[in-house]
Every structure is written in C-alpha cells, then in structure tokens.
Amino acid sequence: xxxxxxxxxxxxxxxxxxxxxxxxxxxxxxxxxxxxxxxxxxxxxxxxxxxxxxxxxxxxxxxxxxxxxxxxxxxxxxxxxxxxxxxxxxxxxxxxxxxxxxxxxxxxxxxxxxxxxxxxxxxxxxxxxxxxxxxxxxxxxxxxxxxxxxxxxxxxxxxxxxxxxxxxxxxxxxxxxxxxxxxxxxxxxxxxxxxxxxxxxxxxxxxxxxxxxxxxxxxxxxxxxxxxxxxxxxxxxxxxxxxxxxxxxxxxxxxxxxxxxxxxxxxxxxxxxx
Numbered sequence: 001x002x003x004x005x006x007x008x009x010x011x012x013x014x015x016x017x018x019x020x021x022x023x024x025x026x027x028x029x030x031x032x033x034x035x036x037x038x039x040x041x042x043x044x045x046x047x048x049x050x051x052x053x054x055x056x057x058x059x060x061x062x063x064x065x066x067x068x069x070x071x072x073x074x075x076x077x078x079x080x081x082x083x084x085x086x087x088x089x090x091x092x093x094x095x096x097x098x099x100x101x102x103x104x105x106x107x108x109x110x111x112x113x114x115x116x117x118x119x120x121x122x123x124x125x126x127x128x129x130x131x132x133x134x135x136x137x138x139x140x141x142x143x144x145x146x147x148x149x150x151x152x153x154x155x156x157x158x159x160x161x162x163x164x165x166x167x168x169x170x171x172x173x174x175x176x177x178x179x180x181x182x183x184x185x186x187x188x189x190x191x192x193x194x195x196x197x198x199x200x201x202x203x204x205x206x207x208x209x210x211x212x213x214x215x216x217x218x219x220x221x222x223x224x225x226x227x228x229x230x231x232x233x234x235x236x237x238x239x240x241x242x243x244x245x246x247x248x249x250x251x252x253x254x255x256x257x258x259x260x261x262x263x264x265x266x267x268x269x270x271x272x273x274x
Contacts (some may be wrong), residue, residue: 004090004167005029007052009041010062014126015094019060023167031056043075046082053083058090060163061109066228067095067102068235076105078170080112090115090173092166094159097122097178098240106176116203117166118176122241125155125181125262128190129271132229138274142191143215149237152180152244153190155257157166162251172251180244182256190259197267209234 007022011032012014023030031042033052041052043064053059056149061079063072075088080091093109094208096102097120102129109116127133166172185193188204195202209230248256266272 002203004058004216005031005056006090007056007059007088008032009052009060010034010064011037012129013064014156015064015159015163016060016062018156019163022160022164025045026164026168028167041080046075046078047080049082050086053086053088057087058078058092058167059083059088060092060094060167062094063105065225066114066229067100067105068099068144069101069224069228071107072101073104076110080114086115088114090167092117092119092163094163095120096236097180098236109160110115115170115173116184117172117174119159119163119166120176120178120235121159122180123151123153124159125153125257125259128194133187134271137191137194137202137272140200140274141205142187142202143205143207143212144187144233145207145212146185146233146237147188147204149239150184150186150242151237152182152184152241153259154179154248155259155262158248158252158256161246162173165251177246177247177251178245180241180256182244184244185240185259190263193263194267194272197263198272200272 005081006028008016008020008030011020012034020030020032032038035037035042039052040048042048091109091114093106093116095118097107104116128137133142162177162179191202191204213226213230216229
C-alpha cells in the first residue's frame, strides 16, 4: 500500500487532518484539498475537481456540509465518475449513520468501478469543542431540542484511525463500518459532564423545534444550515441510532474512546474556558 497517493478532501476538517497526519507519518503521499488550499477543491464548483484528482490514485471523501443536503447525490456521482476516469481506484467515504440520503450516496460509490470502504458515523465528540456546540458552552447556556435523545457520540480520533486502516489493509475493501462510541448519552448529560470537568456552571435548556429554529434565525444563521440542523434533529435523532456497535474494537483491536476521556483531554486545553 506504499504506492498509495491519497487525495484527502476536507483535509483541514475534524477527521481529514488527523487521517492526513497518520498517512504522512507512514510515508504515504497525500494531497490535502479544500476551498482555500493551494490546489482548491469546492463541491459546488466541479471545474475544481480535476486538478485536485490529477496524479492521485486514492481518495478520502468527506462532503460538506452533509450528504443529506440537496445536490449531494449529483455531486458524489459526478466526482466519482471523474475520479474513476482519472485513475482513482481506492475510495474511503465518510458517511452519515441512519441517513437515507447518505445511503444513496454510498450506493453511488459502491456501484462504481473502485475498491471502496464506507465509514458511517453519528454525532462527533468534537462537535462540542470545534463546531456547533462550542459557542453555547463558552456562553454557559446550551439550548437544544430533543434532550431525551440517546446518542453514541464517536471521537474523530477513532474515525481517522479506522479510515487509515481502511487505506492500509485490503481486507477492509468492500466493508461498511458503523462507528460509535462505547455508550449512549443525551446532550444534557454531555453538557453536565463538561460543566463538571471545567468547574463551570453551564445551563441546559430544552427547546421545541419551533423555538430552536426561531433562535437560529435570530442569530442570522443561513437558511440552508437551519434546514440541515432541523433534518438532523428531526430525522436522525428519532431513535434509529440509539445503539452502539463494536466495530471500532473489531477494526482497531481496542475500545473506542469514551466521551469522558475526550472531555478530560479537551478540558485540559482550556478551549472551554471563556
């Protein structure tokens, strides 16, 4: 597998940057692309795709903002067709878990003339430290719908490790991996653990979907982002993913990282201290 030349789409993202480091440390040639990279890549601009693919033979696909959004299937189909024509033979796709729209994108990759692996994930631990939940935690007030939903939060370290193994060993070709953390927690329970670790008072308030959408609009969040968040909270958090898997242990030979370990490590960085 040392002959791999891996295109890492979204290589500055939560999983891409960690996967890229592991590949580079192993002597694998990579090309990290995003909208702001030296060789730019933009899912909404197909004219940028060919230059990114040129000379590479494998690709890690992450789609922004999510495979559930309208237009994702057309983009995945167009990119996959182009990639195969240009010599990509190995594809690892980061997908959603329990998302019907994401599964349609998976089908495109699985029906292509490539050696593929599908990595399905639910909510990331790092959503609390790098993206949508960080600002509310810093403000000391997390307000969300579906406070009763049990979620098997998964760590991006584990996702990157599974993606890395998928590239490095042919036994992972043709596999669909559903990754979860080791236990189910609610948003409220995670917020309480972060509050305890940081010794801060962080309030949690349950909102209705109407209240949450109104809050997002008041914050001038773009409509397409509100649509995606609404989809994730109404469709994906309906209980279909309220179970854990042992996939990470089977692939990596170790237990997945518990969110308490993530919280301990992250708290020590000071990122949750306003």
